[in-house]
Amino acid sequence: MRVNLFTLDPMTTKLITTGEAIRDGLAEAGKANRDVLLFAEGLADPSSVYGTTRDLAQIYEPSRMIEMPISENGLCGVAIGAAIMGKRPVISFHRVEFALLAIEQIFNNAAKTHYISNGQHKVPLVIRAIIGRGWGQGPEHSQSLEALFSYIPGLKVIMPTFPNDAKGMIISAIEDDNPVIVLEHRWCHYIKGAVQEGYFKSDLIHPGKIRSGTDFTVVASSFMTVEALQACELLQMYGVCVDLFDLRVLRPLNLERVKESVNITGRLMTIDTGYKTLGLGSEIVSEIVCANFSGLKSAPIRLGLPDHPIPSAVGFIDGLYIDSTIIFKEIAITIGLDSLIVSEGLRILREKRALVPLDVADPTFQGPF
Amino acid sequence: MKNLIGIYEESLRIRMIELSIAANYQVQDMPQSMRCPVHLSIGQELLAAVFCSMLKKSDKVFSTHRCHAHYLAKGGSLNRMLAEMHGRSTGCIGGRGGSMHLSDVSVGMIASIPIVASAIPLAVGSALVSAIDNTSEISSVIFGEACVEEGVTHESMNFASIRKLPVVFVCENNLYSVYTNISERQPDRDITLVGQAHNIPSFRCDGNDVEDLINAFSSAIAISRSGSGPAFVVIDTYRWLEHCGPGYDNHLGYRAETEFLKWRDGDGLIKLEILLRDKKLLTDQGLEDLEKKISEEISEGFKFALNSPTPTPADAGKFVYA
Numbered sequence: 001m002r003v004n005l006f007t008l009d010p011m012t013t014k015l016i017t018t019g020e021a022i023r024d025g026l027a028e029a030g031k032a033n034r035d036v037l038l039f040a041e042g043l044a045d046p047s048s049v050y051g052t053t054r055d056l057a058q059i060y061e062p063s064r065m066i067e068m069p070i071s072e073n074g075l076c077g078v079a080i081g082a083a084i085m086g087k088r089p090v091i092s093f094h095r096v097e098f099a100l101l102a103i104e105q106i107f108n109n110a111a112k113t114h115y116i117s118n119g120q121h122k123v124p125l126v127i128r129a130i131i132g133r134g135w136g137q138g139p140e141h142s143q144s145l146e147a148l149f150s151y152i153p154g155l156k157v158i159m160p161t162f163p164n165d166a167k168g169m170i171i172s173a174i175e176d177d178n179p180v181i182v183l184e185h186r187w188c189h190y191i192k193g194a195v196q197e198g199y200f201k202s203d204l205i206h207p208g209k210i211r212s213g214t215d216f217t218v219v220a221s222s223f224m225t226v227e228a229l230q231a232c233e234l235l236q237m238y239g240v241c242v243d244l245f246d247l248r249v250l251r252p253l254n255l256e257r258v259k260e261s262v263n264i265t266g267r268l269m270t271i272d273t274g275y276k277t278l279g280l281g282s283e284i285v286s287e288i289v290c291a292n293f294s295g296l297k298s299a300p301i302r303l304g305l306p307d308h309p310i311p312s313a314v315g316f317i318d319g320l321y322i323d324s325t326i327i328f329k330e331i332a333i334t335i336g337l338d339s340l341i342v343s344e345g346l347r348i349l350r351e352k353r354a355l356v357p358l359d360v361a362d363p364t365f366q367g368p369f
Numbered sequence: 370m371k372n373l374i375g376i377y378e379e380s381l382r383i384r385m386i387e388l389s390i391a392a393n394y395q396v397q398d399m400p401q402s403m404r405c406p407v408h409l410s411i412g413q414e415l416l417a418a419v420f421c422s423m424l425k426k427s428d429k430v431f432s433t434h435r436c437h438a439h440y441l442a443k444g445g446s447l448n449r450m451l452a453e454m455h456g457r458s459t460g461c462i463g464g465r466g467g468s469m470h471l472s473d474v475s476v477g478m479i480a481s482i483p484i485v486a487s488a489i490p491l492a493v494g495s496a497l498v499s500a501i502d503n504t505s506e507i508s509s510v511i512f513g514e515a516c517v518e519e520g521v522t523h524e525s526m527n528f529a530s531i532r533k534l535p536v537v538f539v540c541e542n543n544l545y546s547v548y549t550n551i552s553e554r555q556p557d558r559d560i561t562l563v564g565q566a567h568n569i570p571s572f573r574c575d576g577n578d579v580e581d582l583i584n585a586f587s588s589a590i591a592i593s594r595s596g597s598g599p600a601f602v603v604i605d606t607y608r609w610l611e612h613c614g615p616g617y618d619n620h621l622g623y624r625a626e627t628e629f630l631k632w633r634d635g636d637g638l639i640k641l642e643i644l645l646r647d648k649k650l651l652t653d654q655g656l657e658d659l660e661k662k663i664s665e666e667i668s669e670g671f672k673f674a675l676n677s678p679t680p681t682p683a684d685a686g687k688f689v690y691a
Contacts, residue, residue: 037501063500063501064501066497069524069527069528069531071521071524071525071527071528073490073520073521073524074490074493074520074521074523074524074525074527074528075490075524075528076490077487077489077490077491077493077494077521077525078490078491078493078494078497078525078528079494080490080491080494081431081490081491081492081493081494081495081497081498082494082495082497082498083494084479084480084491084494084495085429085479085494085495085498086498087498087501104484104487104521105487105490105521108482108484108487109482109487109491113480114688114689114690114691115465115688115689116462116465116466116470116480117462117465117466117472117474117480117688118462118463118465118688119463119687119688119691120462120472120474121474121479121480122691123691124691153689154689154690156690177691178690178691252690
């Protein structure tokens with residue numbers, strides 16, 4: 001059954017998207033702490049980082065609104081230097097690929113300054129990077145490189161999915177004394193849900209339980225959680241109860257709750273938004289197998305992107321991204337559902353999606369959650 | 370500003386410390402006690418002594434792998450520097466970084482970063498904080514001329530210039546990046562043109578000429594201190610020893626012995642000593658006393674380092690997260 005994570009009091013909440021919730025989180029953090037600085041290219045331009053920094057000049061004084069020259073590495077270093085000296089900068093990149101220009105600063109100075117200084121310096125920095133998808137974004141505007149950032153000790157890496165959680169996570173990331181990489185999937189920005197008013201935090205420790213069940217454990221991240229949720233709701237109709245986790249926090253990777261879940265279900269699926277090879281799923285599966293080899297009833301299933309760039313033309317896309325049909329089918333077959341049921345379930349899921357082009361976010365499943 | 374004798378004392382102190390590191394780095398038939406790379410500053414001491422003598426304690430300095438002189442001149446603890454090189458837990462960063470990461474936050478020596486140009490934007494970030502908080506302190510970063518070849522240097526100068534940030538960029542042009550001469554890496558031009566291209570007031574001076582250094586640094590610091598924006602100082606200098614390690618390496622043939630001799634004969638310390646003697650500010654006895662005082666400080670430093678505990682494996686994973 002669906003955990004009541006999303007049913008918040010309508011008196012103290014408003015129905016907004018994840019993108020709007022992130023904007024609200026930035027607004028609340030800026031109000032609460034004048035050390036918070038915003039860095040971005042086009043911070044207050046007509047797009048305002050897809051609306052996530054819209055109208056923040058009403059809260060942040062001009063000196064805290066740092067419009068970046070097109071110098072990702074340099075300005076990331078400037079933000080790190082400001083963080084070392086006590087500020088709390090939030091630097092936003094329109095695509096993950098632009099953050100790659102700043103990898104030297106991120107991997108060396110953001111991740112290691114606390115360590116190298118023997119604990120004297122802290123780097124309370126937030127780096128937002130957006131994962132593109134759809135509308136022909138192509139190979140260098142759609143990479144989901146969470147595994148790359150998650151490889152580095154000293155960084156925290158989070159992927160907010162749902163609106164209320166996203167707002168709390170952004171505020172927590174800004175309050176955190178460590179560099180936090182926030183990877184926001186562009187299609188998660190459209191998800192709607194009830195979001196609490198005011199300043200509040202979400203933990204940066206555990207995966208989030210989205211559904212409870214005893215038949216199968218699924219660990220998905222970011223937009224893949226939304227695909228998994230659709231599959232799980234249908235599986236419920238056929239009597240299969242899935243324990244579904246939204247991974248949320250990729251580093252430090254805390255799998256205690258997932259281990260407890262697999263102890264009960266004996267089955268595990270991981271779904272990456274990025275590549276399957278060497279993705280977070282690889283790490284999660286190996287950790288679970290090492291911890292509970294004999295407790296598994298079937299081989300774990302790993303899903304993720306194939307080993308090639310994502311091409312631009314929509315003709316390439318069918319079946320390339322993991323979706324609810326693939327998730328449903330893999331779980332149904334592993335659990336041993338009748339093939340007629342599997343076919344019926346697949347038909348239902350495909351019909352739901354059939355009217356929407358493959359390269360836009362599914363408007364029939366954007367919440368409210 | 371320290372007087373000339375103060376600058377001389379600091380330069381001589383750095384020279385003697387660096388020479389003692391070189392001498393003790395690898396003693397024949399002895400197990401090596403300093404087990405990290407060392408990038409010595411011999412030949413480049415004077416500029417560090419002059420520059421740091423003009424800064425306030427609260428001003429910030431960032432540096433590179435070749436940071437010993439900057440750290441010492443800014444007032445960093447000698448004992449803790451030598452302990453760091455000996456891999457002791459009393460080191461200035463607890464043995465976690467070694468000689469390329471020297472810092473002493475208590476005197477404004479914020480960080481040394483060994484990746485070429487990587488510290489430059491950090492100093493600009495520090496200056497941004499001073500600008501936002503409207504404080505009077507300035508930030509600075511001292512770096513080698515190879516940084517001019519790195520994109521992030523230009524990104525940092527561009528941003529510092531448009532925001533008029535209080536940061537002094539100090540470029541030590543010692544002509545070589547490891548074994549490669551600047552002529553193979555950069556066009557034949559005055560490096561100050563790079564600063565000027567970013568609309569930053571830029572000064573060039575002779576690293577062996579104390580008056581020239583004082584003039585350039587005082588102009589640059591005054592600009593940043595007044596809130597007019599960044600300044601850039603390029604210093605012609607020369608490292609006498611190898612890029613990394615305790616020895617001379619002219620025999621390798623990447624640079625001419627005659628070139629080295631020309632720089633060594635023009636040694637800024639000797640020139641300053643002569644100047645001080647002419648002005649009757651330094652006597653044989655005075656110099657002898659000074660050398661004795663520094664020697665004692667150095668031998669105390671080595672004693673401190675060698676008597677300090679080594680860190681334990683149990684602490685290797687500390688300070689990953691704050």
